[in-house]
Amino acid sequence: MSDRLDRLAALVSQAGCDVALIQGMVNTYYLTGTIQPGFLVVVPGEKPRLCLRKGMARAEAETAGRDLVLERLASPKDLPAVLASLGVTAPQRLGLELDRLPYLAVERLVRLFPTARPVDVGTVLRRLRMVKDETELAAIRRAGEVWVKTMDAVQAHFAPGIDEYELSLQVEAASRRAGHQGLVRTHALDFEIFIGHFLSGPHGAVPTRFDGPTGGPGLHPATAQGAGHRPIGRGDPILADYAAATDGYVYDGTRTFVWGALSPRLQEAYALCQQVHQRLNRDLRAGISVGAVTEGAFQVAAEAGLSDFFMGYGPDRVRFLGHGVGLELDELPVLVPGSAEPLLAGMTVAVEPKFVFPGEGAVGLEVTYLVGEGPPVALADYSLDVIELAGR
Numbered sequence: 001m002s003d004r005l006d007r008l009a010a011l012v013s014q015a016g017c018d019v020a021l022i023q024g025m026v027n028t029y030y031l032t033g034t035i036q037p038g039f040l041v042v043v044p045g046e047k048p049r050l051c052l053r054k055g056m057a058r059a060e061a062e063t064a065g066r067d068l069v070l071e072r073l074a075s076p077k078d079l080p081a082v083l084a085s086l087g088v089t090a091p092q093r094l095g096l097e098l099d100r101l102p103y104l105a106v107e108r109l110v111r112l113f114p115t116a117r118p119v120d121v122g123t124v125l126r127r128l129r130m131v132k133d134e135t136e137l138a139a140i141r142r143a144g145e146v147w148v149k150t151m152d153a154v155q156a157h158f159a160p161g162i163d164e165y166e167l168s169l170q171v172e173a174a175s176r177r178a179g180h181q182g183l184v185r186t187h188a189l190d191f192e193i194f195i196g197h198f199l200s201g202p203h204g205a206v207p208t209r210f211d212g213p214t215g216g217p218g219l220h221p222a223t224a225q226g227a228g229h230r231p232i233g234r235g236d237p238i239l240a241d242y243a244a245a246t247d248g249y250v251y252d253g254t255r256t257f258v259w260g261a262l263s264p265r266l267q268e269a270y271a272l273c274q275q276v277h278q279r280l281n282r283d284l285r286a287g288i289s290v291g292a293v294t295e296g297a298f299q300v301a302a303e304a305g306l307s308d309f310f311m312g313y314g315p316d317r318v319r320f321l322g323h324g325v326g327l328e329l330d331e332l333p334v335l336v337p338g339s340a341e342p343l344l345a346g347m348t349v350a351v352e353p354k355f356v357f358p359g360e361g362a363v364g365l366e367v368t369y370l371v372g373e374g375p376p377v378a379l380a381d382y383s384l385d386v387i388e389l390a391g392r
Helices: 002-014 025-032 056-062 076-085 103-112 122-128 134-157 164-177 201-205 264-283 290-303
Strands: 019-022 038-042 049-052 069-072 093-096 117-120 196-200 238-246 249-258 322-324 331-335 348-351 354-357 361-364 367-370
Touching: 002 019, 002 025, 002 038, 002 122, 019 025, 025 038, 025 122, 038 076, 049 056, 049 076, 056 069, 076 103, 093 103, 103 117, 117 122, 122 331, 134 164, 134 238, 134 249, 134 348, 134 367, 164 196, 164 238, 196 201, 196 361, 201 354, 201 361, 238 361, 249 361, 249 367, 264 290, 264 348, 264 354, 264 361, 290 331, 331 348
Parallel strands: 019 093, 049 069, 093 117
Antiparallel strands: 019 038, 038 049, 196 238, 238 249, 322 331, 322 348, 348 367, 354 361
């Protein structure tokens, strides 16, 4: 983590900032190993200073051995004095997480430094987090092991006619028992998710504000995503789209289950999902552009005449194929057509081809991969076929 702080200080300097004030929980944890409330003060050439409102004793234990200074901060109004002690009395460019902070929070900080112009360092940090080190990869692999047990629970707890919501409860309880931390962090504004979406039959095609191809009805319009109440029937596509998280890190995956057999159209669509992943063995590697990977997948759907149902349907289709994962579910890069950004070795991306058919439901196959110089490596091992459920 000291290396991360060094890289951040260099990036802050390159951005021409006199100082960066980091206060987001995820970024603070990534840089220091603790998540207590306050500000991480980064001045190029000076030792980083973690100024906390509370949790000092815990922060001291969790940051032990790291090259930073801890001090108590009674109020943000004391930040000018902290900066003055580091030789910064009238900052001109103030680095803030403008990608995430509310406008009023930015305004309050700028008021403390009337000479300063706010500069975004949040996006810089998100890009810094794109490439994972071995410690992070180990955590994502552990999350993948939890996700595998979550999928196993679908088979273990299914019974003919079971209510979709009831089965989701059993699956999610098993996921927690397997080590799921229970919290899946996201970055985008108002982008909420619990553990995931468990959807059967027509519920897989219910429109939702969730930023993904599926979402489900949920139990109430106030939440409007996830499982609802309906008995699972023979031939219903069952979409288990779950994010497993352990030690702060996320593995994201989806499998399609069925009791009986899928309709011919759904079988064809699922075979196309498999074809997308087969194509990834060639395309998803360091140096290839994000756009090239994404456009290849959309071409698979187009050649089959199913573009209208790929990644959603009609005006509710989403225009991405996948996304980075790490401390947050929705990390960079986003796999979108037209992007010239190159993939980098060490990126972890969840690729999620899905087809959604109104009145029938959805099928999909999502895998979290590690990008390298050669073919991508799946970070959890589970069947890529439609999984048939046995009736008891």
